[in-house]
Amino acid sequence: MLSRTADHLFWMARYMERAENTARMLDVNYQTSLLPQSADAAEQGWKGLLSISELSGDFAARYGKVTARSVMEYMVSDPENGSSIRNCLMAARENARAVRGTLTTEVWETQNQTWLEFQRMVANGAFLKDPGTAFEWVKFRSHLSRGVTVGTMLQDEAFHFLRIGSFLERADNTARLLDVKFHAVESEFFGGPHSMGSTAPSAPGEAESSGSSQSQGSPARSGRDVEYDFYHWSAILRSVSGFEVYRKVYRNVIRPEKVAELLILRPDMPRSLAACTQEVLSNLTMIANEHSSETLRRAGRLRADLQYGRIDEILATGLHAYLTQFLERVGTLGVGISRDFLVPVES
Amino acid sequence: MRSSFDEMQISSTQVREHYRGYEQWLAQQPGDVMKSRREEAEMIFRRVGITFAVYGAKDEDGSGTERLIPFDLIPRVIPAHEWVDMEKGLRQRVVALNRFIHDVYHGQDIIRAGIVPGDQIFKNAQFRPEMMGVDVPFGVYSHISGIDIVRAGNADGSGSYYVLEDNLRVPSGVSYMLENRKMMMRLFPELFSQHRVEPVAHYPDMLLETLRAVAPASVNEPTVVVLTPGMYNSAYFEHAFLAQQMGIELVEGQDLFVKDNFVYMRTTQGPKRVDVIYRRVDDDFLDPTAFRPDSTLGCAGLLGAYRAGNVTLSNAIGTGVADDKSIYPYVPKMIEFYLGEKPILNNVPTYLCREKDDLKYVLDHLAELVVKEVHGAGGYGMLVGPASTKAEIAEFRAVLEANPSGYIAQPTLALSTCPTFVESGIAPRHIDLRPFVLSGKTVQMVPGGLTRVALKEGSLVVNSSQGGGTKDTWVLED
Numbered sequence: 001m002l003s004r005t006a007d008h009l010f011w012m013a014r015y016m017e018r019a020e021n022t023a024r025m026l027d028v029n030y031q032t033s034l035l036p037q038s039a040d041a042a043e044q045g046w047k048g049l050l051s052i053s054e055l056s057g058d059f060a061a062r063y064g065k066v067t068a069r070s071v072m073e074y075m076v077s078d079p080e081n082g083s084s085i086r087n088c089l090m091a092a093r094e095n096a097r098a099v100r101g102t103l104t105t106e107v108w109e110t111q112n113q114t115w116l117e118f119q120r121m122v123a124n125g126a127f128l129k130d131p132g133t134a135f136e137w138v139k140f141r142s143h144l145s146r147g148v149t150v151g152t153m154l155q156d157e158a159f160h161f162l163r164i165g166s167f168l169e170r171a172d173n174t175a176r177l178l179d180v181k182f183h184a185v186e187s188e189f190f191g192g193p194h195s196m197g198s199t200a201p202s203a204p205g206e207a208e209s210s211g212s213s214q215s216q217g218s219p220a221r222s223g224r225d226v227e228y229d230f231y232h233w234s235a236i237l238r239s240v241s242g243f244e245v246y247r248k249v250y251r252n253v254i255r256p257e258k259v260a261e262l263l264i265l266r267p268d269m270p271r272s273l274a275a276c277t278q279e280v281l282s283n284l285t286m287i288a289n290e291h292s293s294e295t296l297r298r299a300g301r302l303r304a305d306l307q308y309g310r311i312d313e314i315l316a317t318g319l320h321a322y323l324t325q326f327l328e329r330v331g332t333l334g335v336g337i338s339r340d341f342l343v344p345v346e347s
Numbered sequence: 348m349r350s351s352f353d354e355m356q357i358s359s360t361q362v363r364e365h366y367r368g369y370e371q372w373l374a375q376q377p378g379d380v381m382k383s384r385r386e387e388a389e390m391i392f393r394r395v396g397i398t399f400a401v402y403g404a405k406d407e408d409g410s411g412t413e414r415l416i417p418f419d420l421i422p423r424v425i426p427a428h429e430w431v432d433m434e435k436g437l438r439q440r441v442v443a444l445n446r447f448i449h450d451v452y453h454g455q456d457i458i459r460a461g462i463v464p465g466d467q468i469f470k471n472a473q474f475r476p477e478m479m480g481v482d483v484p485f486g487v488y489s490h491i492s493g494i495d496i497v498r499a500g501n502a503d504g505s506g507s508y509y510v511l512e513d514n515l516r517v518p519s520g521v522s523y524m525l526e527n528r529k530m531m532m533r534l535f536p537e538l539f540s541q542h543r544v545e546p547v548a549h550y551p552d553m554l555l556e557t558l559r560a561v562a563p564a565s566v567n568e569p570t571v572v573v574l575t576p577g578m579y580n581s582a583y584f585e586h587a588f589l590a591q592q593m594g595i596e597l598v599e600g601q602d603l604f605v606k607d608n609f610v611y612m613r614t615t616q617g618p619k620r621v622d623v624i625y626r627r628v629d630d631d632f633l634d635p636t637a638f639r640p641d642s643t644l645g646c647a648g649l650l651g652a653y654r655a656g657n658v659t660l661s662n663a664i665g666t667g668v669a670d671d672k673s674i675y676p677y678v679p680k681m682i683e684f685y686l687g688e689k690p691i692l693n694n695v696p697t698y699l700c701r702e703k704d705d706l707k708y709v710l711d712h713l714a715e716l717v718v719k720e721v722h723g724a725g726g727y728g729m730l731v732g733p734a735s736t737k738a739e740i741a742e743f744r745a746v747l748e749a750n751p752s753g754y755i756a757q758p759t760l761a762l763s764t765c766p767t768f769v770e771s772g773i774a775p776r777h778i779d780l781r782p783f784v785l786s787g788k789t790v791q792m793v794p795g796g797l798t799r800v801a802l803k804e805g806s807l808v809v810n811s812s813q814g815g816g817t818k819d820t821w822v823l824e825d
Contacts, residue, residue: 002602003613097396098578101591105395112396157615289616341615 005099006161007342012095012111013149013165019088020142021173025049026075027135028239033068035231046071052176053083072131077122085138089118092145104152107145114141160283164337167283171276172330174240178263179323181236182256233259240271260319261311273326274306280333287341295336302329352500352763353775354423365426365823368542373421381420381768384534388418391533397526399581399811417816418527419767420534423778423798427545430794430822433496433508433782436691437792439682441492441784444513446685448488448669452478462684463677471674472722473667475630477637481654484561485788488663489670491554491625492784493518493796496692498763506763509693511779513678515662515670517627520817521783522585524797525550525592527819545794545822551592553785553793554625558593560787561659562622569622572596572612574603576628576644586627600628605648608655623659630664672721672755673699695760701752709756710747713740716756717807718747731807733759762807765818767800777801779809780820794822 029045046066050056055074058081063070078084093115100108118138121127127134146166153159233254237243242262249266250258267274281299288296314322355366362370392398398413425433450457451468452475458465468474493514498506528547532539555571562569575586577599590597602612603621611618626633632642637650652658668674676697679690698705698716709716713732720728730743747754764775782796798818799809809815 001615002596002598003615004599004602005596006615094578097587099597100396101587101597108396109394113394116393161615287615 001102001157003341004343005102006157007338008095008099009102009158009161010165010337010342012092012099013162014169015088015092015095016111016142016145017166017169018083018173019085019092020139021170021177022053022075022083022085022088023135023138023142024239025052025177026072027132027139028235030068030072030131030135031238032231032235042068048180049075052180055081055083069128072127076127076134086118086122089115089138089141102158104148106148106152110141110145110148114145117141157287160287161341163283164280167276167279168330168334168337170271171273171280172327174263174271174273174276175323175326175330177236177239178260179320179327181232181239182260182319229256230254236263242269242271245269257311257315260315264314265306265309265311267307274303277303277306284337289340292336292340295333295340298329298336299333302326302333351761352498352504352506354498354763354765354778356766356775357504365424365825369422369424369538372538372541385418385420385768388420388530388534389415391530392418392526395526397522397584399584400579416523416811417802418530419800419802419816419818420531421766421768421773422531422819422821423765423780423800424821424823425780425795427794427822427825429508430545432691434792434794437494437782437784438790439686439688439691440494440510440513440678441489441786441790443682443685444492444515444669444678445487445489445786447681448515448663448666449486450685451668452481452665457681457684460684462680463674467673467677468668471668471671473630473665473671475665475668477650477654478663478665482656483663484564484659487561487786489515489666490557490561490661490663490786491518492786493520493781494784496780496782496796497760497778499760500763507693509695509760510678511695512672512675513670514781515666516629517662518781518783519582519585519627520781520797520799521550522588523817524783524795524820525588527797527817531819542821543824545824547793547795550783550793551589553791554589555593555595557785557787557791558623558625558659558661561661563656563659566622570595570620571623571625572598572621574598574600574624574626574628576600576632580627582627589625598624600642600644600646603646603649605646605652608648608652608657610646610649610652610658621658623661625661630667633660633664672719673701673752676755695757698756700747700754700756705756706751709754710744713744715759717759718743718754718756721753721755731759734805734807759807765798765800767802767816767818769802769804774804776804777807777809778818795820 026049029049032045033042043066046068047056049071050059050066053075059066059071059074062080063074074081075084077086079086081087093111096103096108096111103111118141121134121137126137149159149162153162233256234243236259237246237254240263242259246254246259246262249262249269252258262269262272264273266272267278269275277299281296281303284292284296284299355363355370357363392415396413398415400413447457455465457463458468495511495514496508497511498508500506524547558571559569562571571593572595573586573590573593575583575597577583578587580586587597596602596612598612598621604611604613604618606618610621610624612621628644631639633645634647634649635642635645636647638645649658649660650664653660653664676694676699679694682688682690698709700706700709700718709718713730714735716730716732718730718732730740732740735743762777762779765778766773767776769776778798778800780796780798782792784790784792798820799811800816800818801807801809802814802816806814811817
């Protein structure tokens with residue numbers, strides 16, 4: 001298949017997945033903001049969201065004060081924000097349009113319809129009137145996009161590039177979500193600002209998240225804090241559709257290290273780092289060519305690290321450091337895939 | 348020959364034989380059915396993304412504009428016996444045109460015979476000296492030909508078909524022919540059970556067969572691709588559609604490269620040889636080392652590979668020399684010269700403004716004539732005398748006098764009308780027809796073609812870029 005075609009497919013899937021994950025994060029923040037909490041805590045939630053996407057600086061320059069409404073507008077419909085849901089859906093559709101002949105009619109029409117409906121929803125103010133329903137809609141369009149891909153596409157190279165795009169993006173997004181959210185809730189336990197500033201490499205957006213901790217290292221935690229934490233842990237789980245899964249797997253109260261284990265190491269949890277990496281590896285194996293052995297080796301090694309990793313070891317080195325390294329490795333994989341199969345960056 | 352001819356109505360009370368079934372069905376439809384079907388059609392076209400980009404137009408957010416080509420619900424019906432004659436005429440005409448192009452780039456018998464003046468050919472910008480002496484498979488240059496046909500009313504109330512122009516470079520519109528039929532079958536399945544309409548859906552198969560047949564002789568299993576200028580081209584939908592329907596790659600210039608006079612495409616598994624390119628890119632942009640150096644749509648070295656016979660371009664380079672409006676008047680003579688046959692299809696009588704006498708006549712009768720730029724396309728650069736103001740005519744006169752050889756003129760034909768569903772209800776609108784003729788080892792075509800309709804009342808311009816729409820075209824068994 002044409003390298004350019006593979007490139008469009010890869011990015012079509014990535015942008016769709018990114019739109020979904022952005023909607024998930026916005027939704028969780030929005031739902032959390034409906035709970036009784038201090039204005040400060042609510043603001044921290046929105047700030048965290050911006051820092052996940054490495055957009056704090058751009059946002060501050062253009063909008064100034066962080067409010068629920070301004071962040072939602074920025075992340076949903078702002079044409080100037082390259083990561084807004086609008087731009088993700090548009091990019092997914094433009095990439096699909098460029099290779100519509102390679103997609104089944106159903107896949108193309110799903111992408112096209114999503115973009116057309118999204119524009120209508122923005123025009124109608126659907127995301128302001130009822131954000132919860134609108135975010136749910138984005139998630140379901142993404143489910144539909146993946147479902148129609150799996151349900152109608154021939155499982156050839158095109159299919160594998162779509163899958164790699166989806167899972168590479170998802171691995172990246174889950175890791176970012178974990179990083180910022182854990183940071184916000186349990187900064188000390190998981191390598192908070194005190195210990196981290198000196199030992200861990202700095203991550204993008206760190207300035208915001210390290211200032212966002214509400215547990216400033218007080219060892220005796222009040223009942224109020226525990227209750228507050230419960231909602232935050234469950235929010236993290238819900239943002240990856242993991243709350244019910246957690247109960248089913250652990251049959252236990254929500255415990256941070258278990259949440260981390262579920263989202264990092266469980267191979268049967270579809271949004272975990274282990275599951276995503278496994279999908280990237282198996283699809284990559286199917287399309288291997290004479291240049292791709294190094295990329296394949298890196299993917300295999302990443303998968304093995306997750307397969308044989310243990311949560312206590314990961315937490316001992318510091319979750320933030322671990323996730324930072326994971327994101328770098330995922331980034332390297334993306335570059336490798338582009339170089340081996342897709343349109344090289346230089347023309 | 349000025350008398351209005353309606354494809355459906357003989358008079359306000361009498362319907363032509365081949366429209367009777369449809370007319371009865373239409374009379375039974377409640378008023379709002381057609382309206383809701385039209386809305387449904389529009390919604391489906393948008394979802395499917397059957398759109399075209401308008402040159403230069405922008406949305407408010409700065410992205411290019413994608414528009415729908417208006418689709419009219421009322422089919423244009425051609426009785427089978429008329430189609431049989433038309434098909435014979437099309438076949439004859441396209442065979443002669445291909446013989447002509449071959450002759451131009453080889454022995455030039457027709458010039459030596461004094462039938463077409465040499466400077467008409469050699470001074471034509473579409474003449475490609477690079478093609479002199481180059482042999483192409485089966486001697487066929489125009490594999491896909493779009494022949495525009497109109498019907499005009501005669502004084503006795505009958506109508507006659509005329510060829511308005513030949514399109515031998517990259518004729519477009521066939522995807523609308525196919526999508527319009529699909530849409531009609533979806534909206535009105537009962538019509539198709541009541542009528543015996545000749546199918547057209549096998550066109551992509553026929554096209555692929557044609558393209559495979561003209562591959563370089565040494566290739567057994569040819570790799571065929573469609574070359575598009577890219578997704579912002581106005582006909583991108585059609586390029587993607589045809590590639591998908593034929594199950595072949597849709598490539599852009601950047602996907603191709605030439606090495607040792609062979610053409611390859613860049614794939615995820617390394618370079619793959621390409622044998623036939625159905626190119627939807629004009630000659631000028633095909634190869635920056637041979638033609639326009641600023642072109643990014645083509646592939647450097649393509650002309651060399653082509654001349655070496657290692658790749659087939661479809662259509663061939665240099666076919667424009669035969670579909671130019673200044674060559675058009677000579678086509679009937681070509682048919683007699685190459686085939687020894689009488690032309691089956693009529694040409695519209697044409698005045699060549701390069702000839703003194705013709706020019707004088709044209710200048711004296713501007714208000715009655717249609718004057719067209721010889722190299723124009725898409726309905727631009729033309730004057731429709733009867734529909735123009737005095738000021739417009741005066742302005743055009745100056746343009747014409749400055750460059751007479753750039754123009755031809757024809758009498759204003761009373762293009763036939765067909766009932767069309769417009770805002771005010773059902774009303775007659777002018778139409779034309781573009782059948783697509785495929786030439787490879789054999790010449791073949793699907794019955795009918797694309798019917799275009801001028802949606803503005805009284806307008807004769809059917810081009811989609813100028814507010815034209817399309818209709819499904821039925822060839823109906825007698």
